[in-house]
Amino acid sequence: MESKVADLLKAFKSEMQALSCRSESDQIMWPFIQSTEVAIENHSPGAVLSWFRRQDSEKKVFWADRERNLEIAGVNFAHKIQGDSLDELNAAINLISRVTGTPGTPGYLGGICFNTEEPFDDLWIDYHRFTFVLPMFELRTCNSGFLWLRVNTFIRDRSELESAVGNVEREFSKLNFEPSDTPLAFSFSLASRTDEPIKEKWVTLIEAATHEIKSGGDLKKIVLARKTQFDLVQSGGRVSPIDLLVYFAESDTSGFTYYIQLSEKDAFFGKSPERLYKRTGDGIFCEALAGTTRIGRSAEEELLLKNELFLSDKDSMEHSFVVNFVQDVLSRLCTDFKSSQLRDIKRHFNVQHLLQQFSGTLRPELTDYDIITSFSPTPAVGGVPTVMALNRIDDAEAFRRGWYAGAFGMLSQEETEFCVSLRCALYKDHALHVFTGVGIVADSDPVCEWEEMENKMSHFIQYSLCN
Ligand SMILES: C=C(O[C@@H]1C=C(C(=O)O)C=C[C@H]1O)C(=O)O
Structure with a gap:
């Protein structure tokens, strides 16, 4: 697993290098999502959640569909869109649709409140009427039986290319890939x-x-x-x-x-x-x-x-x-x-x-x-x-x-x-x-x-x- 994880970082850096060359001739529609992934191992039940539990980041997102065809654990956010009005929701959905248009680009995860007209109280203030996030790191299952580890970056324009690499490297080093897992212990x-x-x-x-x-x-x-x-x-x-x-x-x-x-x-x-x-x-x-x-x-x-x-x-x-x-x-x-x-x-x-x-x-x-x-x-x-x-x-x-x-x-x-x-x-x-x-x-x-x-x-x- 460790070598696969290192492969991912290497592949990500070389794709960012290629992107930087492409950006010179400006063939890119900004903002742009760069996404790089590797298959890491056979998928065993509970593996995604177990990895998710071990991550220390305070920003996390998880989604599994009802048929369990797809399970995604996201750690850290490459991009977050929040808003409170219907116009903002419309604009957010248009942006997400545009930046996820290339085949293989990951989706955004998030939610929308019950009633956009309803006033909010302090309990919900940080969530806004809607929040969608693009995880920076994703571990997910797919039908092939493998677990995939993915790095995503959201780059507004070419001036952000360099800092995006540094940012990913820094956050990547904080991920926990130790195989051991502590059993659930209800300490309350x-x-x-x-x-x-x-x-x-x-x-x-x-x-x-x-x-x-x-x-x-x-x-x-x-x-x-x-x-x-x-x-x-x-x-x-x-x-x-x-x-x-x-x-x-x-x-x-x-x-x-x-x-x-x-x-x-x-x-x-x-x-x-x-x-x-x-x-x-x-x-x-x-x-x-x-x-x-x-x-x-x-x-x-x-x-x-x-x-x-x-x-x-x-x-x-x-x-x-x-x-x-x-x-x-x-x-x-x-x-x-x-x-x-x-x-x-x-x-x-x-x-x-x-x-x-x-x-x-x-x-x-x-x-x-x-x-x-x-x-x-x-x-x-x-x-x-x-x-x-x-x-x-x-x-x-x-x-x-x-x-x-x-x-x-x-x-x-x-x-x-x-x-x-x-x-x-x-x-x-x-x-x-x-x-x-x-x-x-x-x-x-x-x-x-x-x-x-x-x-x-x-x-x-x-x-x-x-x-
Ligand atoms: C409103 C809820 O559930 C909804 C209400 C149901 C009902 O009243 O029978 C059943 C399923 C849901 O559509 C809830 O779980 O909070």
């Missing part, structure tokens, strides 16, 4: 748990929501959420949000795994069952995921619960609002699209959901900005009608959702994939802020919905109590 205990809202207030909020829906006005569905704060006390060693990520990844392989750390103090991460969309060229894949029950304690109970979910009018209604919305968006974005014939079940940690999948061909003039802003937030996390539901959420919730129920993923000209940022937490100052929501329709029962939230965040509870 749980000091307290605080729910916002508490159960009594939740019951009142849900009763008010169902009352409004039943009254026959415009509101048909609203997704209300809770923020649970777990205060953790360090008992020797450090509390590492990456350890949590590894723990989740090991306890359930289903779902998108995502993580971003912008500074030493905090990280946003989660493991989501839900795809917002995947685009490959002009092909789009998306889904409607909503309606929830727990998993069974035995195979028989599992089957029973699954059948109950299929037959539940309340869950079918929650799900059908999302199906209708997705079909409506696709009819605007696509020249043609189709849906899977049957509803399916998506199992994730302690819960299972109703799922229907869609695929289509996008109209040629559309960008990822058009797609994201058309889909997000779907009625799986917002409600129906969207704007009314967002206003009601703003009135009802006494905390800011920030990036919870937004989108997280990978973005490039050739391929983009976002999950809905669910089953997630923001780790800040030794506290885990866990966000969980449920879809409310006319027949929703406040106590059952509270239990659904407990089930949805059960992996966080298990983790926090395992000490």
Whole structure:
């Protein structure tokens, strides 16, 4: 491995030298991403996360798609784009599309908040409404079975060529390629748990929501959420949000795994069952995921619960609002699209959901900005009608959702994939802020919905109590 790592640095330097010669005759469109990679070894399960855990850098990002075709661990950022307005988001997506246009160029990783109109609180301030990063160093898996190590630089113009090499060399020397790994050791205990809202207030909020829906006005569905704060006390060693990520990844392989750390103090991460969309060229894949029950304690109970979910009018209604919305968006974005014939079940940690999948061909003039802003937030996390539901959420919730129920993923000209940022937490100052929501329709029962939230965040509870 060591020789492969040294090969990479050598190859990177010689490619930068060649770039410098090309830049003389100015055949380059600035800004430019120089990306160099080597295959380093056969890929064993957990190798990428295990390497990720061992890196000391305070800037990190991780993304694994649901099928585990792709796993990327990024350390240090070659380029970071943040912003707060929709215009800035549009400009960022255009820039990313332009600089990732050469085949083989890596994508940017990052996320977007739930509601760009919503004011932010201090908890989310560093994240802005969106942040996308191009990792400086990436370790990733790919279908060939190898692990690839890659160096990326973002060069604004030729005057930056020299400093870019020095910068990479300096940061490269800080990477840790030691094979040894320390086992997960949970060196903290749980000091307290605080729910916002508490159960009594939740019951009142849900009763008010169902009352409004039943009254026959415009509101048909609203997704209300809770923020649970777990205060953790360090008992020797450090509390590492990456350890949590590894723990989740090991306890359930289903779902998108995502993580971003912008500074030493905090990280946003989660493991989501839900795809917002995947685009490959002009092909789009998306889904409607909503309606929830727990998993069974035995195979028989599992089957029973699954059948109950299929037959539940309340869950079918929650799900059908999302199906209708997705079909409506696709009819605007696509020249043609189709849906899977049957509803399916998506199992994730302690819960299972109703799922229907869609695929289509996008109209040629559309960008990822058009797609994201058309889909997000779907009625799986917002409600129906969207704007009314967002206003009601703003009135009802006494905390800011920030990036919870937004989108997280990978973005490039050739391929983009976002999950809905669910089953997630923001780790800040030794506290885990866990966000969980449920879809409310006319027949929703406040106590059952509270239990659904407990089930949805059960992996966080298990983790926090395992000490
Ligand atoms: C809002 C969340 O999940 C969403 C709501 C669901 C529901 O109400 O049944 C199911 C899956 C997700 O679309 C969440 O996990 O926080």
